Amino acid sequence: MTESWTSDRRPSLAGRLARLGFTHAARAERLIAEAEREGAAPGDALLDALGATADPDLSLDGLLRLLPAAGGELREVLAAEPGTRERLTAVLGVSAALGDHLARHPDHWRVLRDGVAGPLGSPRADLLAAVGADPAASEPVARGEDALAALRVAYRRRVLALAGRDLIGVADVAEVAAELADLAAAALEAGLAIARAEVPGHEACRLAVIGMGKCGGRELNYVSDVDVIFVAEARGAGENGEGADEDAALRTATRLASAMMRACSATTEEGALWEVDAALRPEGKSGPLVRTLASHRAYYERWAKTWEFQALLKARPVAGDADLGARYLDTITPIVWKAAEGESFVEDVQDMRRRVEADLNQRTADSERQLKLGPGGLRDVEFAVQLLQLVHGRADETLRSRATLDALADLSRGGYVARDDAAALASAYRFLRRVEHLVQLHRLRRTHLVPDDEAGLRRLGRALGLRTDPVGEFTALWRRHAREVRRIHEKLFYRPLLRAVARLPGEEARLTPQAARIRLEALGYADPAGALRHIEALTSGVSRRAAIQRTLLPVMLGWFADAPDPDAGLLGFRQVSDALGTTPWYLRLLRDEVTVAERMAWVLGSSRYATDLLLRAPEAVALLGSDTGLAPRPHEALRAEALAAARRHREGAGGRPAEEAAGVVRALRRRELFRVAVADLLGLVDVREVGEALTGISAVTLEAALQIAVNKIEMESRGPLPTRMAVVAMGRFGGHELGYGSDADVMFVHDPLPGADERAAGRAAHAVAEELRRLLALPAPDPPLVIDPNLRPEGRQGPLVRTLASYAAYYARWSEPWEAQALLRADPMIGDPGLCERFRALIDPVRWPEDGIDEDAVRQIRRLKARMESERLPRGVERRLHTKLGPGGLADVEWVAQLLQLRYAHEVPALRTTRTLDALDAAVGARLLDAEDAEILAEAWCMATRIRGSLMLVRGRASDLLPTDHHRERSSVARVLDYPGTGDLLEDYRRHARRARAVVDRVFYGAE
Template structure:
């Protein structure tokens, strides 16, 4: 009897070795030592390496009670492999309990068996003759087959468990498992031949000669076909029957298929049927034509007929991994060769991508809610996410690129990377995570030698999984690893599996998924390029060469050409794309983003083909392409953020030229952001107008600070100077191409008046000079100042007050309705605003002033319209245009704003809404006027975006009208609809305007 103190020490040592049930382990070791004649210390030398030492010890004791000699010999010869195997698998413990003598083979072979070795071993187990018949067709042959298979499976498992890095050997282990499954089916088919020929299920069922003359090819599908099988997994197969021409003529095809069907049934039974030795795994033939309802065996011609006429997209996806694994190799190869072209053209079927995506979603939806968090294979972030992503990429791009036609997931990933269809980082993550998930899956299945894909819930089971896989140290660690991989895989899966590029490539017409020079010019002309020769040159410039950049460009170009062609100006779009690509050079993120983004490539083609304004700016700011991958980047930036950046610019640059250059760059960048947002549709017309106004304000403010620092010496710092926005600028209603109407005001504030005026003139000159931008013109237009072009360019606040008090005319009061301070002295802006309020919101307006305003409006309509322009197409001055709405609203403000505070706004639309709310405008008239004003504003901006040039005239060219319509989200070829919508809106607005303004 062990002393208490020694027993405690012994139990402590067992705990250090990883045993959990210490007393039971202590007793078990004593019993095992006595049974096998090996000292305890030697028995437990390798126990610490076992995933579950308690289970391993219990298994050894159970088997030793039955055959102590077999256990003792195995422990002396292969202690570590035995502890590793039994500590990871109670299923093998049960196997050795049934067949203790099989322990003699444990670790007898330190390497993985190859396919030929596995086949020879399995055929030897059932004594197959030269004609492919087993020596016996009785149940004993099946038992021998299953025992031999499990011996080979144990050999694979030992090599796997002993490997220093189980992740590194995963691919080789999975391939060996697939080869073992093929070998088992080959042996079972040999037994089936013996049975069908009368050796086990009734003498003379079919003559041996007829059975021998009948061919049966077993096609491995899924993981078996790809040589990436699990330890215990359904083996998906398709059976193809046949015979040579002479035999078919003699027996008839129906009898040949009948014999082949009997062979298939018995082959499946030999693997999966209930016998003394448990089944190996399920042989699943449900991927055959018509599934469970279809014939188990068909001839090759029958298979092909079905695939040509009836097969659905998912069936071709399943055939992607098809490989002959047993039976008649020639027939199997003929089957695979015949179906492969159908597999690689399946993506061209209508809605193929959508159907694959939906199929993956259905798999997830059918997982029981309680299992979702534990589903290693089918759940979000699991093995299926990787497999479906890889298969979809293969099927879509594989039609045109045979280099990615790989059966295995890992070889396919390597090929997709090499050919530029997936980024190295994403592929590397997928490959690593796939291997880790498969190692975890293997260890889970080894546990009980049964099919499972669920992470264990119990602490002890997770601990055993962590130790068996050697991927983590603790139960919590292996769960954290699973959660981390799940998030990582899901993120990449969603980004790649649902990217629009896949649907677009799949939808390309046959023959247009590659860029062969032959017939390329005709194809380009056919899809809408006006200069196919030029387009070919641009394509060659971006796709030629052996670099990875060129490889990715070649993958992108076919579908991008179609997206370009869907736009208004594909020729310009392709030229702009080439220039942007060249400007970005070898920047790694650019092409990766276009390939992998959820929509950046399509947005880029849409923007470039729809807007020269964008193309010209993007050529100078190519990094802006990155914004297309992030909707948040296509939102207008706040005035505060832009002000902070502008002030930082001023702090960084010492000279006015450098500071102004940086401010101009800021303005161009933000105009491009707003232009992209407008084309992509992430801003409303109100947000766009506000954003353009803010950019103009910040530009003026920053430029004024820089100019003031350069012009005004410290001794004159008391000078106050401000810029007042007028017109649409004052109303915060700018569009693309709008001028910035302004007034300039100063207050000497104690400085000599003449000196103050001179400095103010220098500020104005500097402001105008340094805000000029030859790329995106920015004109500060001061024509709305008192006396117009004949008046002083800048006045003091007192001069303005004097002028408005003594000489102001009606149109000048009207102009002040949209006056709003935007830059310079806040105190001076307040004074000017108070002055303006006295003029623009009179207690009572003189009727004569109203008549004068109406007279001027009529004169403007007659005199300011450009010669030769159709009045009805002029968006600003034409009938129902911007001018009509603004002049009507402004007369209402002059008449009623003193009494109605809501009318005291510089915004036309806000004033129009206030007039409507106060009953100053009929509901219908207000709706018509607002609709016309908004549409005219949108058309003006769209015209500028399309052409890159400012114009107030709705073009007559049908192509330009269609382009404008596209920017306003009309359907393609909507030139007539755009024109009719404008003319209708303008007629309604003009009718209401004339009634209310002149009536």
């Protein structure tokens, strides 16, 4: 009997409901009171069961709708049968749609009773009986809307029974998915029975329905398109279709197939089942809906694309003529397992995945909530497994399972996937499929999106058994699984196989070149034929060099496979080895110093920029031996070396000493750039250290080039320079924040010597500046150092070099607020020391005005920033991914610091710095900026700077935009930055940028 909540106990009910997990306890209390008046109130045991569900409020609503319709029997059963109580409340607490179904069909609760496995009979027999067909003959009795409605009711009844077992953990994910696929196959058979009633003369043809995708693999979702392919032949035809009217049979079969699809997809008063999708057929939607077996075979042998063979991995006859379906499978299977022999097979599979990701990112802003197609989602697991199956399954028939989890277990047993990786992928796949089932069960709608509302996330977390913090725990668990999936998906390699491939030249009987090529593709080598040529070139012969290489390569090939671009790593290694292979210390160093070889493999496989530097100076390999050797050199030591090189190459008899001297200085720069790049790639230096080191390298290069240029002009004019010269670093150069691809923004200043002719002094200074630019622009095997003087007064329209007095007159009369802002990063660091100090004294009052700047100037600066945001971004780029000009990017942070400097540096000496992060620290110290805001800005600035640096290191060319359309580059940048996957990098950057932009809006623009 149902226990009554009497008036003396009622005050405690709301509190108990809240403790049980009811979100709206007062509302639930009211509903229970109303039910009590009608004699249908839940008792203690039932309340406890409701509180154990994913959504107690939803479960209560469904139960109170069902109880009056189901009558006293249900109340008695719920009181007496704990299992029934648990299954029913669990279903009602997850699925509003199944709650609606029970309200329409209250007697269906019986399929959830203790000891009932579900409706009696097989799914096929049950659904055929529902539409009035004889299971033996599949002939229909019921027709039209009645049959369609009956099919849906019977289908939902079985889904209800399955959900009851699923939601209490009796059936695991794989079992649920397999039963759903079998139920879908039964529905297709019932739909075909209905179709036969509509198509006269259907007896003239045989029609087989081939399940594809998740239906074929017996891993279907609760709500999913059911992918199919149709094959037909004339009844009574021979093996090749002879002896019958094939065209007429195909027309009849096409009508049957169309009617069957309508029977399953049509919307009725009981809703629809799911869409039957035949787009995976040959030629897709452009091709005929139904083909003969011979036509299918001809298409796959001649025209099919790689993705079509991948789709056929899961092909399985599910309905219709069983004999024809079996013959289809016998015909197609050998073709599928030869597909991996195609020349660009692996590349095609990878390209298809990239296109799916790119299309997803373009079509929806919800890609990060995608369980199926998003980074670290179900498709990542499936693509990885299917690629390995298709590559290795040609020779190993144990790898031909249709279901993803079965195939993954086979790959692990066969040694093609490491046990830990396979276990991690299987665990993540089960979790993601479980979540996918839960989100679909709620409304019985096709969706792969994790909810973005608190209630939906709470329901998911509780359904998964998370109780302390359902939302937080679920989100953390989901993200962790997604990161692990993405990491392993992008890995795809197997080291023992690489060791065998390394020994191929001397052991060809063990692994043929063709087999090695196929396997290298699967392990991440885009050009396996080229990789084999490099291996053979490095290891062939009987020389000591070849013997050491044969010892080194098995290990190094594994390290190359760990790097983002194994092919580039192996190619670079061969090129460096060719250049240094006869040098006694080189191979000995690699053999005896494991750190050098491992670091070399990572650098060559990660960075085109560092590889190019190393190929131009291969002896720099010696720098890899220790952290000390990779530490940026002190500025004064570097300066002394550069100036000594300039002095040793004064103009003399014969030759081109100026160009020769510049070449020596540029070679020094190349070596130091390599040192910093490798230290950066290995995580030995942070963002500030990289900026300072690159600035120092550029400064000593400019100073040495200035000395060489002065020497040359003095020799040509046969006398000393009639003026003093200085170079003022501007922008990132002046801020000591240069990146690998940064130009050197400068201004040139000179001061005529006493008694010198000012015009002659100006001509000499201009000649020196032009010669300096020429020397640094000469073609050479090193990254160019571009000198950009466009921040000078009047920009490109103004003179390249000005006197100190000319600068003073200009700033006193014409200077605009933006020029004062530009001077905040001016650092006169190169050339005559006295002139540098005088220039600094000249500009300090301009950039740090005595009374700060007025509100009109502040408004001008804000308008200029707003205009820059709207006009300077390249057209067509995703502004949120632009690390320099996008919201929360470098410019945002720097303008905040600079506005604070313009307003307050006159009274806060610590703000008088050219460095962005130092300015933010000073603003915090002066209480002009909240410490938390400063930390947010600094973190965003550092992250954007690291990304820009990594883009240059990976690509060998500068970019401000996070890559979105080139998978290898995107993955390489993420790996270099030590993110497990590209999704993690994008998520982290967007989070930092979003928080930084909020600070900018408040601090810079004054938004509330």
